[in-house]
Amino acid sequence: MASGNDGGNNKLQLYSYWRSSCSWRVRIALNLKGIDYEYKAVNLLKGEQNSPEFRKLNPLGYVPALVDGDFILSDSFAILMYLEEKYPQHPLLPSDLKTKAINFEAANIVSSSIQPLQNLVVLNYIDEKFGPDEKLPWVKHFLGKGFAALEMLLKDYAGKYATGDEVYLADCFLAPQIDTGFTRFNLDKSEFPILARLHEAYCELPAFQKAMPPNQPDTPSS
Ligand SMILES: N[C@@H](CCC(=O)N[C@@H](CS)C(=O)NCC(=O)O)C(=O)O
CATH class of the missing domain: 3.40.30.10 (Glutaredoxin)
Incomplete structure (x- = not known):
């Protein structure tokens, strides 16, 4: 190491x-x-x-x-x-120009067009302005839109992982986002078959397993 x-x-x-x-x-x-x-x-x-x-x-x-x-x-x-x-x-970036560009695109969909809309500070604001019941529909709406876009994008590129059979940058962004969507916000996996398949593949990898929320030093015990 x-x-x-x-x-x-x-x-x-x-x-x-x-x-x-x-x-x-x-x-x-x-x-x-x-x-x-x-x-x-x-x-x-x-x-x-x-x-x-x-x-x-x-x-x-x-x-x-x-x-x-x-x-x-x-x-x-x-x-x-x-x-x-x-x-x-x-390497987190493939040498092929187009595969690299798709990695940037998928990573940026997650980091610019999905995650900011589920951020704690945003959900707290919605809670305060519109009430607690509005938080989940808000998140599900924007996660669903982003996940649908990722499904369309990745259908032409995904192999075992997001852009082929090697793990790259896009996978580092997708793994947490997909897991959060499916396990924390209960998006319907059957609507996103490619993302569901990637989710399973990530769960098999030690580097991804070690990074998961239940395995961190500050994970609450209960
Ligand atoms: N674009 C930033 C976003 C960072 C971000 O939104 N972090 C969240 C946790 S995933 C946070 O710290 N939220 C605190 C809050 O909402 O008060 C990045 O990719 O690092």
Whole structure:
């Protein structure tokens, strides 16, 4: 396993929350690349993401944040690109131009057009303005729209994984999003057969299993 440092003692630190799908993407990439890291828990339900200390790492008040020595980086996409350049083992990007572009497209559908609409801060706002019963229909509407788009996109590219028979960037974004959609927000798997198949394939992979919410240091015991 790579040490996640430059020979000094700056082991990478990942600020994460067990159930955060954005943190989960980074945990998958770190595991795929075999990078050891220190897990720094940020309890989103207690509002720790809004503490002045954490806002120094990410002024938006979102996890994940990665600390590499005196370098701080937030936003999972930027973090994955940084890891990709710094730790080339297990490449997250294929060399084929079009396959690489599709990886960016699928990852960005998740990170720009699905996850932001289910974010805690958004659901809390809906709860406050429109009541708790409005949260689930809201999430299901936007997840369904995004999942339908992913199904259409991936039908021409998916193999065992999103863009063929190797795991790449798109898979790091899709695995947490699909799992969240099916298990937390109860989307109907039968409507999304490709995503359902990918979900099963991801659950078989140790790097993905280790990154799953039940297996984190801050996972609640009950
Ligand atoms: N684009 C950012 C989004 C980060 C984000 O939305 N993180 C969520 C958890 S998945 C969060 O920290 N939410 C806290 C909140 O809503 O208060 C990324 O990909 O890292």
